Amino acid sequence: MNVNTETPIFRIEKLSHTYLGRCPALRDVDLTIRRGEQVVILGANGCGKSTLLKILDGLHRPVSGRIEAFGEDVTGIADDPARAQQFHRRVGLVFQDSDVQLFSATVWDDVAFGPLQLGWTPDEVRRRVQEALAVMGVEDLASRAPFELSGGEKKRVAIATVLAIDPEVLLMDEPTANLDPRSKAVLVDLIAGLGRLGKTIIATTHELDIVPTIASRVIVFGDEERRPIAEGDAQTILDDVDLLVRANLLHQHLHRHGPIQHAHRHSHADEHDHH
């Protein structure tokens, strides 16, 4: 694995975004993502994680602030389709809802969609599709219709649709949301495997249990602040209970275990100590 963690891929300065001119999604975000990093953006629902990923993917133009990617200013790239297409060759986004990403008649067509839009030759498209399906372990689903797939299968195919473009940066919005435990475990292993191959990954989640496996760095977004309030390695962040409570990732909950009734902080995404 040849990872240059010093080269910034994204440099974000004072980034703010609002919806309908009044609903704040992000406030004064400063962030740097380096090549080869696997960054997890940890935050509660509605803290602006998805908006940030869409801005990083050049789909939204932020209301204010500046984004630099690969050494170039890409703040307004959403308004320049030709430049945006080249940018999407290098940065791919896996959406939270796989259904919006799988719109073709078959899985194969969906995975081929990206390479085809980028104008690659038919042989190259076929090769890329085959490779992406193999990496995600979904070759046997190639001729199936997307609506026939389970949630876990859909998510793996959705990732394959992006991998087929072989982007330098993989953005993943809540990759394990709504998955059963087995599908989730398979997917977490696949994401970790992509990270070991040196892929730059930026994933958002509020599920604490997947963080140690997929993150080389964790950035915590504040529920109220809508900007990063802390960052560090996975263990340091997960050990900071006060921080997790403040970010609305842990809560205090009264519950019963047999004859014992007690209250302590926990999240529903993880097993917790009951003593």
Added chain:
Amino acid sequence: MSSFIPKTISGISQTVERTVFSAEHARFPGLLQGTDPRAKLAMVILLLLAASTARHLVVVIGVYLVSLLFARLSLLPSSVLLKGVWLGMPLFAAIVALPTVFTMPGRALLTVGTLGDMQIAVSDNGLSSAILLVVRAGTSVSLGLLLVLTTRWTDLLKSLRILHVPDAFIVVFGMTYRYLFLLLHAVNGLFLARASRTVGPIEGREQRRWIASTTGVLVNKSFKMSEDVYQAMVSRGFTGEIKTLAEFRMADRDWLLLGLVVVFVASTMLLDRGLA
């Protein structure tokens, strides 16, 4: 009304999924499935032209029989074309054709009553015109179904370019197809969620209120969904032009089939004129 709407929507959803979205029949190794989509589109348009310009029932029936032959050679289940066309469509066509039965001058076949001095009767010319209209409509729908069922949706869209359909239209059409799939699921989900919370009968007024509010929710969902699907496409390099891998090549067999259809259509037109 309580079960009619959800059942109808669920039925539409399942049918659309099974046929259009999964391209179930387009994957069969039949005659039309292996034909270049452009040749297929041209053939269907020619046959539609023959069916809609023919003035004699025997000619329209001839075109219909050709469509059945194509269905057979394309390995389509007979129920898809026969039931799909003739169970519901004639009712609507007959409603349109009904006034002709009584108003067209001709020999009275059956007197159904009088209106003052005027006799209300089914005329022979009116009846044959009505039958011609119904058979023509059935034939046209059958031809349309043949095209849609044996062609993958993306190829069908691309083949529209031979008609010089603007790209913008094709893109909008493609997006509609994507939204339809997701929206049908959303509608089904809403009805299911409601059914799971409903005990006992509900008044008609309450039903109407719920349908109205559901429509509002769906409009909102459709806006959000349309933005997400479009962004998912843009995120993978889409810039407004549909690109598919199917590289259409007119093989000798496609030219031969198209030629045969041209000869058939020309013959039917000559026959129709000869019969006149």
